[in-house]
Amino acid sequence: MREFKDHLSEYLRRVQAGEELVVTSHGKPVARLAPPHASEADPEAQVLARLRSQPWIRAGKGGKPLGPEHPIMWPSGEKPLSRIILDDRE
Template identity: 50%
Template sequence: MRISVSDAKAQLTELVRRAEAGEEVVLTRHGHAVARLAPIKAAVDPAARRRLLEHLRAAAAPTLGPAAARSQDVLYGGDGLPE
């Protein structure tokens, strides 16, 4: 939605509500966009962010063992050379 700054003065509460709901509200002056109303995203709790990063690192850790050692055996023939 585009609205002039002068018209927005009378509708500020409604425009803020629409921006909070996710609608893009662009304020214009003489037909040119000058500002945008957008919701502020909640800050992530540092402890929750750390837990998430630790979880992702653990999930991405390489798997060692028999399956990992033979995972590319299909690429090689019986003589050990690439097919």
């Protein structure tokens, strides 16, 4: 473990080059360092691709939602909807 800490940069360069390393402590393996497989490189992209392949899911276009074209106007002088809901919960 001490040698691993002292030469961490060197070991990471070796792993980046494609080598797989086993870290030991008192002769017993405690960790394995390996370069990521192509499928593990971007798990978020994998999940998004899987979701986009589902027919019932539509991917967003990004940005803020614009809201409805014709919003319903609340009559002036009336209790706000939030107050009506809070009163109903009591």
